[in-house]
Amino acid sequence: MSSSAQKHDVFQAIADPTRREVLRLLAEKERPISEISAHFPISRTAISKHLHILSEAELVSGKKVGREKIYHFQPEPLAKLKQWLSFYEQFWNNKLLKLKHIVEDGDDGLNIVEKGEKSK
Amino acid sequence: MSSSAQKHDVFQAIADPTRREVLRLLAEKERPISEISAHFPISRTAISKHLHILSEAELVSGKKVGREKIYHFQPEPLAKLKQWLSFYEQFWNNKLLKLKHIVEDGDDGLNIVEKGEKSK
DNA sequence: ATTATATAAAACCATTTGGTTTCATGTCAA
DNA sequence: TTGACATGAAACCAAATGGTTTTATATAAT
Numbered sequence: 052m053s054s055s056a057q058k059h060d061v062f063q064a065i066a067d068p069t070r071r072e073v074l075r076l077l078a079e080k081e082r083p084i085s086e087i088s089a090h091f092p093i094s095r096t097a098i099s100k101h102l103h104i105l106s107e108a109e110l111v112s113g114k115k116v117g118r119e120k121i122y123h124f125q126p127e128p129l130a131k132l133k134q135w136l137s138f139y140e141q142f143w144n145n146k147l148l149k150l151k152h153i154v155e156d157g158d159d160g161l162n163i164v165e166k167g168e169k170s171k
Numbered sequence: 172m173s174s175s176a177q178k179h180d181v182f183q184a185i186a187d188p189t190r191r192e193v194l195r196l197l198a199e200k201e202r203p204i205s206e207i208s209a210h211f212p213i214s215r216t217a218i219s220k221h222l223h224i225l226s227e228a229e230l231v232s233g234k235k236v237g238r239e240k241i242y243h244f245q246p247e248p249l250a251k252l253k254q255w256l257s258f259y260e261q262f263w264n265n266k267l268l269k270l271k272h273i274v275e276d277g278d279d280g281l282n283i284v285e286k287g288e289k290s291k
Numbered sequence: 292a293t294t295a296t297a298t299a300a301a302a303c304c305a306t307t308t309g310g311t312t313t314c315a316t317g318t319c320a321a
Numbered sequence: 322t323t324g325a326c327a328t329g330a331a332a333c334c335a336a337a338t339g340g341t342t343t344t345a346t347a348t349a350a351t
Binding site: 068075078124126127132140143 | 253
């Protein structure tokens, strides 16, 4: 199966602070909805909706056990985030790449002045 | 200054696909609003609002040059995202940590067998 | 069998979001 | 100085978001 008609992706799923906290709780260990919602000032129903959204993004998955629904954390979608991030890591890890870009773009770079440097 | 009363953080800022694309364009090189909006099917005003949000999250910054406003990419806030992500990397990079958790939680772990590993 | 528990589902609501259109303003060019 | 251009700002709008309350259903416990 693995429905690709997902309305919520990982970027949206982690945008909400409550959902991030839910994720952290589930990363620790799997828990039923009521246990999760006990950690928050909002209603159980609200938490249930958040779990639904996390579930759409495949960051969590729930299995019904007796009358409880036990949710557990699924890290896979975060790889996509990591991948997205990796593109931008150049910009803060490797300052030399800035120069490289300037060269490749055909800019002669003569008047480029880095922060705190004098231009002449 | 550096107002800390920011309504939008980096998590929310990158939740929107259009904003992610704007970021990518600005990571390539700095550009005025009109040039950015030329890449999208939506109005210049809409793009301007997205830039405002990215700016609140300090992912971009704009300087006025003549009648144009030139925006450029600022990678710093992404470090926060990277930091957030790093916590979860254990879960897909380092499978052994699973065992560690089991041990620390007091679970005897006797019948736990990792994928593809021999139990002894 | 009855009651309490755990969740699901639906209706509802205020605010935010992502977009639009319209109007105003500052700057460059002729 | 008169347009044209680039942006800003405001009013407006539909849909999505994040919450609520109410009602229903399945399971567990007594």
